[in-house]
Amino acid sequence: MDMEEYAKRSIVEKKPKTETIEKLSDIILYYKDIGNEKARLLAKAVIEEVETTLEIDNDLTDYYKTNIHMGEFGVGSRGKGDFYVHSKIAEIIRNTDCQSLVNPTAQDDGGVVKVDDTYYITTAIDGIHSRLSDYPFLAGFHTARATLRDVCVMGANPVAIISDIHLADDGDISKLLDFTAGICAVSELTGVPLVAGSTLRIGGDMVLGSRLVGGVGAVGSSKNIPQARSNAKAGDVILMTEGCGGGTITTTAIYNNYPEVIDKTLNVQFIKASQLLNDYERIENIHAMTDITNGGLIGDCNEINKTTGLGIHLNYDKIKNLIDPSVLEMLDTLDIDALGVSIDSLMIIVDGQAKDEILELLTKNNIKCDVIGQITNTSKTIIEYEDKCEELTPKFREAAYTPIKKVVDNLYDENYDENIKIIDKATLSAINKKNKVVKHIKERKL
Missing domain, CATH: 3.30.1330.10 (PurM-like, N-terminal domain)
Structure with missing residues (x-):
């Protein structure tokens, strides 16, 4: 519980100070066994500090207010809202005079x-x-x-x-x-x-x-x-290793009472597979690698599409066969889209002529792997089922994998187009502040 936030809201909303002290004291006593007198002293001190900060009027201590909340816009939920905000963070980095080979803009x-x-x-x-x-x-x-x-x-x-x-x-x-x-x-x-x-x-x-x-x-x-994603080429073959899940699958197991699945996630197979490939003699034939985490295959494929301008064609049955059976059974039972959550597989984009040798290398080291698709020039991700093909596009959030996420999925009205205009303005404000501060410090010559 954030006491500072509670006090700030109460002051801004012009709640009586005595009422705020009493309520904040009760909240403090819920968490701490310190007695009424000390709780009231702490509550008063919090309010005093907050009142002082609200008197400050300074560009450095203020920021552009969007009035769009993290949860409302899906930030951290690995959907299109989250991806958009990450692109804005990348924009600030791109507008910074300091270079690197690969940074969040990619x-x-x-x-x-x-x-x-x-x-x-x-x-x-x-x-x-x-x-x-x-x-x-x-x-x-x-x-x-x-x-x-x-x-x-x-x-x-x-x-x-x-x-x-x-x-x-x-x-x-x-x-x-x-x-x-x-x-x-x-x-x-x-x-x-x-x-x-x-x-x-x-x-x-x-x-x-x-x-x-x-x-x-x-x-x-x-x-x-x-091996950045931008190195992928049309005609490349996409390989995927078996996925047993990580933090997301562990969370799904805990909050849906599948304790037996937790043990499946405790391995370092992915890292061993990556190290094998990094030591591969003809590494130039491995054009890119990524982990299937950020919103699952839906999220990662969307990021590859945007970064490269290329397309992806996937085979659903091949993908399904590379998800640990107990993990897949849990996801199916809970009606969670396996393509929309982090399964912690390794996606390897390779020159078609090298695929058999790479598959053999991984199999020989007890790492299950198969071809799941190829890179195309369509700029879209298409997934092929037994009886149809569909375009795979990111949703507003990743697949809901806990009971509370299923509720949150329907909690907010989506005003995506209007919200991004406001977020764009906030991004520009942050860039301008950065430029102003850098200029000021340089001019001081300190």
Whole structure:
């Protein structure tokens, strides 16, 4: 519970201060056993701080208000709203005078810079799955695995892991330890060390509760040009490895009571497959790799279409056969579209002449893999079923995989076209602020 936000809303809405103090004191006592007097002192201090901040009138402390909320626009839900906001973040980066080989403008899995004409350095970061806060070991495991995966698919070998953990004021310290142990389990299984990190409280003293958030990052290096999605070519063959799921499938299993599926997600097969391919002698025949995570195949194919201008033709039966049977059974039983959730498979886009050799390499190492389609020049993703073909387009959100997501799917009215105009203005405002501050600091010559 965000005390600062509660106090700010109450003040803006001109609620009586005595009423705000009483209600905030009750909320504090719900979380903390500190007695009425101390709760009231804390409530008063929160209100005093917030009142002070509301008196500040400064461009640096203000920002353009869209009045469009994260959940309302589907940010973080791996649908078209989320993809659009990420494109706006990329726009700010594109309007920054600082260069890299691959950055978020490519909507790729990781970013890449070149160092002294010899090495390519790849970085990636992934956030904790929001519904794994009460399952810190699983949160750490899957976040670490995800960030290593993002480095691997760019053609780099991961060399280090970093961690950033934020735990709310009433969170049990053991969550920090279990989260770290989850990261270190992946570290030990892959031989990539956890080398640095940060540990903080969410909102300092202002946020009550036990919510755990944060992220895990990874750094990798290679001597090869990164395998960005933009390298895909018409006529390329698309391979996919077996998917057992990660954080999303674990969350689905927990909140729908399929505990037996959780164990299926605990593996590092994806990373081993990526490392095998990164060491492949004719790596130039592997044009691109990506993990099937952001909104499932629907999301990833859409990003490839936008980045390359090319199309994709997929075979549904081949895809279905590469999803772990227990995972697929759970998704089918719960009526969750397997194409719209993260199944953590590896998608490999290769020169057609190399596909048999690559399939043999993976099979020999006990990694299940098959051809699921090809790259076309249609600029669309088409999926082929036994009796029909359909265009695969991103929905507003990824497939709803928990009971609350099924409700949220129908909670908001979609004003997508109007909202993007407002978000465009907010993006321009942020770029202008950045330019103004940079100019001001340069002119000071400090």
